[in-house]
Amino acid sequence: MHRVRVRIVEDALDANNTIARANRDDFDRAGVTVANLMGAPGAGKTTLLERVLGHHGLEGVRTGVLEGDVQGSLDADRLAHLHIPVVQLNTDGGFGGECHLDANMVRSALPALPLDELDLLIIENVGNLVCPAEFRVGEDARIMVSSVAEGEDKPLKYPLMFRACELVIVNKIDLLGHVDFDMDHFLHHLDAVHPGVEHMLVSARTGEGVDELRAWFAALPERAHAGAAV
Amino acid sequence: MHRVRVRIVEDALDANNTIARANRDDFDRAGVTVANLMGAPGAGKTTLLERVLGHHGLEGVRTGVLEGDVQGSLDADRLAHLHIPVVQLNTDGGFGGECHLDANMVRSALPALPLDELDLLIIENVGNLVCPAEFRVGEDARIMVSSVAEGEDKPLKYPLMFRACELVIVNKIDLLGHVDFDMDHFLHHLDAVHPGVEHMLVSARTGEGVDELRAWFAALPERAHAGAAV
Numbered sequence: 001m002h003r004v005r006v007r008i009v010e011d012a013l014d015a016n017n018t019i020a021r022a023n024r025d026d027f028d029r030a031g032v033t034v035a036n037l038m039g040a041p042g043a044g045k046t047t048l049l050e051r052v053l054g055h056h057g058l059e060g061v062r063t064g065v066l067e068g069d070v071q072g073s074l075d076a077d078r079l080a081h082l083h084i085p086v087v088q089l090n091t092d093g094g095f096g097g098e099c100h101l102d103a104n105m106v107r108s109a110l111p112a113l114p115l116d117e118l119d120l121l122i123i124e125n126v127g128n129l130v131c132p133a134e135f136r137v138g139e140d141a142r143i144m145v146s147s148v149a150e151g152e153d154k155p156l157k158y159p160l161m162f163r164a165c166e167l168v169i170v171n172k173i174d175l176l177g178h179v180d181f182d183m184d185h186f187l188h189h190l191d192a193v194h195p196g197v198e199h200m201l202v203s204a205r206t207g208e209g210v211d212e213l214r215a216w217f218a219a220l221p222e223r224a225h226a227g228a229a230v
Numbered sequence: 231m232h233r234v235r236v237r238i239v240e241d242a243l244d245a246n247n248t249i250a251r252a253n254r255d256d257f258d259r260a261g262v263t264v265a266n267l268m269g270a271p272g273a274g275k276t277t278l279l280e281r282v283l284g285h286h287g288l289e290g291v292r293t294g295v296l297e298g299d300v301q302g303s304l305d306a307d308r309l310a311h312l313h314i315p316v317v318q319l320n321t322d323g324g325f326g327g328e329c330h331l332d333a334n335m336v337r338s339a340l341p342a343l344p345l346d347e348l349d350l351l352i353i354e355n356v357g358n359l360v361c362p363a364e365f366r367v368g369e370d371a372r373i374m375v376s377s378v379a380e381g382e383d384k385p386l387k388y389p390l391m392f393r394a395c396e397l398v399i400v401n402k403i404d405l406l407g408h409v410d411f412d413m414d415h416f417l418h419h420l421d422a423v424h425p426g427v428e429h430m431l432v433s434a435r436t437g438e439g440v441d442e443l444r445a446w447f448a449a450l451p452e453r454a455h456a457g458a459a460v
Contacts, residue, residue, distance in 0.1 A: 041270040041359045041388065042380025070360060070390075074383055097390060099329055099360035127387070128358055129271045130300060130329035149379035149402065149409075150272025153304055157357070158271065160300075160327060172379065178408050179379075180435065205410065 016135050019103035023110070023138025030115035033221040034123065036101075036137055038161065039145035040154075041127030044171040046075045047204040048145060048213070049124065053082050058120065058218040066109055066123045070097035075124065087112045091126060100131035103138060119221050129158040133165075140224040147172040149179055152186040159193040167198050169213065174203040246365050249333035253340070253368025260345035263451040264353065266331075266367055268391065269375035270384075271357030274401040276305045277434040278375060278443070279354065283312050288350065288448040296339055296353040300327035305354065317342045321356060330361035333368060349451050359388040363395075370454040377402040379409050382416040389423040397428050399443065404433040 027034050039045050064085035067076040076088035089109045091098035125132040144165040146154055149172055155162040202209030257264050269275050294315035297306040306318035319339045321328035355362040374395040376384055379402055385392040432439030
């Protein structure tokens, strides 16, 4: 008898989405809203988190952080003084180190997180403007940080990342005047790749705009429950 | 009869290395020295190339550029005024866009390059501090650009990249004093992950250090032929 065997080769992204949904179910059961924070290396993601979560943090919103890095625990160490749950996730189990977090890596970190004691979990992704945008991890909202030092052309060069996010934080505005960066050009490019996306101008160094960003994060759980965030 | 079938599953990096060697053979036959220029998005790779290759370029060294980007031809367009061979290579054929160049992508661009008319080919990789370091493309030397705006901790967070390079260019030194960056700390971290690696302090914006960098590139073919570069 002639027998034909059909083997379904699952797309890596399909598998990722399946696990992302499982993560999402766990987050929903625990009542945790999840933000995926992305950006290039050195855009200022960790410094922004220090600023936003420092002092009195997000008033009334119990927050935890999952720090994704290729290796080391530098970023988690920097957040240790905040006295909130911080878990470091390293991606160097892959060959040479994975350049992004995927749903399965986040899933492997869930047992280390006190989900039942959190309202908001912020996942700081690996510094990279390409692959993190391709892998959902079960988050409610995706936020990216773009520093003015990186140049005004970045939305055109990395459109998937800018398109994937609900909020674009333009950081290091204290450097305007010291770098060749025209904010109008940047916002024009941003609008071209992601029309109408919310953006915020901040400086993690001087604190300018940080109150507004803190309010955005503090309101995220309520917005997510109302179905406003994706 | 019981039959066992053994299937060799080739490592993706093995396949890459095989193609990288084939590229290298082609480069050698044409007498072209190849530099792989890497760095984070916005580190200033293209601006540095404009500076180094502008004016009279590398005196006596016929130079071409292969521009790697996820999509678009912004960087190649910026180099068009240099009147040297510039080929744009886009990686968005992959799902969502590949975050690095690999040997096969570079190989696909070779027919578009006038190798026989070049002494030096500079390949500008996709902006990323992780994966480009994992994929040889047939180059003689690897150079990375790290901007002081990215922070002094980058060698510790992305050690593979800093370890992979023969030259580390510390760019945007005109911003020292406007950013929290201690050069001694950075160089200490750099030495920890790649002891003794050559480094150069430059500003693509003001031109400081660019003459030294131009001389480095101009001398690369001779160094490569003498077997000094890897």
